[in-house]
Amino acid sequence: MVADNVRKVVLAYSGGLDTSVILAWLRDQYECEVVAFIADLGQGDELERARDKALSIGASEVFIEDLREEFVQDYVFPMMRANAVYEDGYLLGSAIGRPLIAAKQIEIAKKIGADAVAHGATGKGNDQVRFELAYQTLNPDIKIITPWREWDLNTRSQLLAYAEKHGIHIDKTGAADRPYSVDVNLMNTTYEGEVLEDPGSAPPQGVFSRVRDLVDAPDEPENITVSFSAGDPVGLDGVALTGSEIFARLNELASKHAVGRVDMVENRIIGIKTRGVYETPGGTALLVARRALEALTIDGEVALLKEELMPRYARLVYRGLWFAPERQMLQAAIDHSQQNVTGEVEVSFYKGNVSVVRRTSPVSKYSRNRVSFEQGAAAFDRSHPEGYIRMNALRFAKPEATA
Numbered sequence: 001m002v003a004d005n006v007r008k009v010v011l012a013y014s015g016g017l018d019t020s021v022i023l024a025w026l027r028d029q030y031e032c033e034v035v036a037f038i039a040d041l042g043q044g045d046e047l048e049r050a051r052d053k054a055l056s057i058g059a060s061e062v063f064i065e066d067l068r069e070e071f072v073q074d075y076v077f078p079m080m081r082a083n084a085v086y087e088d089g090y091l092l093g094s095a096i097g098r099p100l101i102a103a104k105q106i107e108i109a110k111k112i113g114a115d116a117v118a119h120g121a122t123g124k125g126n127d128q129v130r131f132e133l134a135y136q137t138l139n140p141d142i143k144i145i146t147p148w149r150e151w152d153l154n155t156r157s158q159l160l161a162y163a164e165k166h167g168i169h170i171d172k173t174g175a176a177d178r179p180y181s182v183d184v185n186l187m188n189t190t191y192e193g194e195v196l197e198d199p200g201s202a203p204p205q206g207v208f209s210r211v212r213d214l215v216d217a218p219d220e221p222e223n224i225t226v227s228f229s230a231g232d233p234v235g236l237d238g239v240a241l242t243g244s245e246i247f248a249r250l251n252e253l254a255s256k257h258a259v260g261r262v263d264m265v266e267n268r269i270i271g272i273k274t275r276g277v278y279e280t281p282g283g284t285a286l287l288v289a290r291r292a293l294e295a296l297t298i299d300g301e302v303a304l305l306k307e308e309l310m311p312r313y314a315r316l317v318y319r320g321l322w323f324a325p326e327r328q329m330l331q332a333a334i335d336h337s338q339q340n341v342t343g344e345v346e347v348s349f350y351k352g353n354v355s356v357v358r359r360t361s362p363v364s365k366y367s368r369n370r371v372s373f374e375q376g377a378a379a380f381d382r383s384h385p386e387g388y389i390r391m392n393a394l395r396f397a398k399p400e401a402t403a
């Protein structure tokens with residue numbers, strides 16, 4: 001969608017090279033007022049420094065919102081109830097952040113009377129789809145500006161030249177000098193592009209910033225107990241914590257023990273393959289713990305159906321369809337399955353692995369009396385399976401000859 005007659009635009013701003021250039025480009029190209037929006041999803045950036053930078057480039061106003069708890073409670077946890085993993089590897093940490101950022105942009109645009117929104121996603125990537133589907137779902141009349149599909153600044157060197165020409169300071173020790181792109185939030189760090197584009201080459205030394213190298217992991221395991229209520233984590237080692245606090249602690253512990261790195265080739269929304277390198281330490285630990293508790297508390301047929309829904313749900317999130325009615329319908333079914341996913345799971349971190357030590361639940365469907373070989377017929381009549389086996393074998397019998 002090409003925007004025209006734009007008076008005021010809300011830009012999703014990070015403070016990095018791309019969005020800093022975009023801020024200046026919007027003012028030059030559209031001669032409009034630019035309002036910068038900085039979403040704190042737990043990336044740990046210097047937010048006030050980004051605010052000052054946006055103002056120095058020419059933003060008329062800067063909004064900074066701490067969205068960490070909303071991000072976890074309203075986006076990450078609902079997604080994790082589905083055990084959503086895209087193509088058996090990607091835990092969707094960056095993908096799930098886009099609908100929240102887009103929703104806040106639309107809110108701010110309404111609040112200040114802006115007639116357009118803009119983002120810094122490239123023309124080959126997934127995020128352009130995620131942002132713009134969310135924009136159009138939440139406000140079909142909003143004008144959308146997508147600089148990467150409009151301008152002729154197609155290389156990093158061109159962006160740097162534009163920044164220098166317009167007096168935009170770029171920290172040469174930061175993102176501008178990285179030969180790959182990085183996206184960070186409380187759940188996930190994503191690395192992709194440039195030197196990582198060859199799937200036949202290992203990530204260069206120094207790419208990973210979050211999860212410790214396996215050779216540097218401690219030689220002793222470390223355990224922690226995660227408490228769940230209705231499918232969501234609510235505490236660690238018996239202490240009640242907020243969602244963002246749980247992620248902060250599990251991120252620290254899992255990263256220390258080299259848990260959570262993924263290097264995969266995936267299918268992008270637009271139909272091309274890409275290599276994604278991810279670090280999702282706390283999310284990996286929670287996925288293992290959740291699945292262990294579900295095995296204890298969910299009916300077998302419900303669990304089987306949920307397994308069938310998981311890749312469909314993950315695909316919806318990956319493709320930017322968070323606000324779509326089909327995702328909401330699936331969410332209702334998934335949330336229903338989580339009513340009894342309550343209890344505790346102790347997990348152990350060691351040398352890149354997270355494993356289950358024990359799991360308990362006050363609503364467990366597991367019966368030790370029934371499963372034990374030490375119990376008699378009062379607990380389980382061992383003659384019952386014979387009828388089940390005979391009934392299932394009927395279809396294998398050869399048909400009788402007819403006269």
